[in-house]
Amino acid sequence: MKAVVFNKYGGNEVIEVRQMPRPVPGVDEVLIKVHAASVNPVDWKIRQGEARILTGSGFPKILGSECSGQIVETGTGVKGFMEGDRVIGFPGIRRLSAFAEYVSVKENNTFAKPENISFGEASTIPVAGLTALQSLQKLGHISRNCKVLVNGASGGVGTFAVQIAKIFGAQVTAVSSGPNALLLRELGADEIIDYTREDFTKSEERYDIVFDTVSKRSFSECKGVLASHGVYVNTLPH
Numbered sequence: 001m002k003a004v005v006f007n008k009y010g011g012n013e014v015i016e017v018r019q020m021p022r023p024v025p026g027v028d029e030v031l032i033k034v035h036a037a038s039v040n041p042v043d044w045k046i047r048q049g050e051a052r053i054l055t056g057s058g059f060p061k062i063l064g065s066e067c068s069g070q071i072v073e074t075g076t077g078v079k080g081f082m083e084g085d086r087v088i089g090f091p092g093i094r095r096l097s098a099f100a101e102y103v104s105v106k107e108n109n110t111f112a113k114p115e116n117i118s119f120g121e122a123s124t125i126p127v128a129g130l131t132a133l134q135s136l137q138k139l140g141h142i143s144r145n146c147k148v149l150v151n152g153a154s155g156g157v158g159t160f161a162v163q164i165a166k167i168f169g170a171q172v173t174a175v176s177s178g179p180n181a182l183l184l185r186e187l188g189a190d191e192i193i194d195y196t197r198e199d200f201t202k203s204e205e206r207y208d209i210v211f212d213t214v215s216k217r218s219f220s221e222c223k224g225v226l227a228s229h230g231v232y233v234n235t236l237p238h
């Protein structure tokens with residue numbers, strides 16, 4: 001099968017498309033014929049070796065941590081899926097391997113693809129979508145009518161965050177560059193701040209959650225716009 005492979009950590013030049021053996025699913029794994037796989041910032045960070053504590057030193061590695069497609073084979077212990085099922089696969093950052101024609105994924109990292117979204121849309125959910133959901137729900141304790149500010153709202157994590165916050169019934173302020181305002185309106189944002197013209201950290205408004213999806217503004221910069229008991233969440237350790 002064809003796969004996107006790198007043989008050492010480095011810049012774009014270490015990536016090549018080459019033939020690799022088709023994986024054989026383990027007992028608790030499904031083999032997915034990949035229809036779509038998503039690219040995230042973490043992919044270039046992995047390629048450069050910034051996550052080597054998780055990705056280790058074994059090469060070659062196949063890049064890519066999320067995909068969608070159709071199951072073509074199941075391990076003998078798989079109970080919840082069968083050949084032909086349309087699924088989302090999340091091999092994850094330790095295992096990678098999604099940028100290939102076939103990917104073997106643990107059953108418990110495989111999810112039924114909703115019928116009303118495309119394979120392309122489905123493949124974006126595990127990394128950006130779960131990050132947004134966990135940040136708002138588990139860390140931010142989002143609730144109805146709370147005020148949420150999403151910085152980096154037009155990005156992968158941010159677009160999920162805006163939509164998820166609206167589903168929870170929150171009032172959402174989205175911070176992006178000017179040209180992305182229309183997109184954010186379409187996604188349901190109540191207020192939009194163009195960060196090239198206005199600094200949200202100087203606002204008189206108070207937010208229950210400030211979710212900095214791009215980790216551009218520190219807690220100390222944001223604490224002035226947090227309500228008492230407000231929560232600041234970002235996606236990267238500082």
Ligand SMILES: NC(=O)c1ccc[n+]([C@@H]2O[C@H](COP(=O)([O-])OP(=O)(O)OC[C@H]3O[C@@H](n4cnc5c(N)ncnc54)[C@H](OP(=O)(O)O)[C@@H]3O)[C@@H](O)[C@H]2O)c1
Pocket residue numbers: 040041042127128131151152153154155156157158175176177178180195213214215216235236
């Ligand atoms: N910890 C985790 O598990 C986890 C998971 C997923 C992602 N991440 C990290 O989270 C970060 C964002 O990921 P992503 O997938 O959302 O990235 P992305 O799709 O590349 O989006 C980045 C967004 O940042 C915006 N931006 C750039 N400069 C900005 C600024 N000064 N202020 C506000 N927004 C700005 C850009 O929008 P404009 O064009 O509108 O400026 C762009 O849409 C990455 O560093 C990624 O590695 C961490």
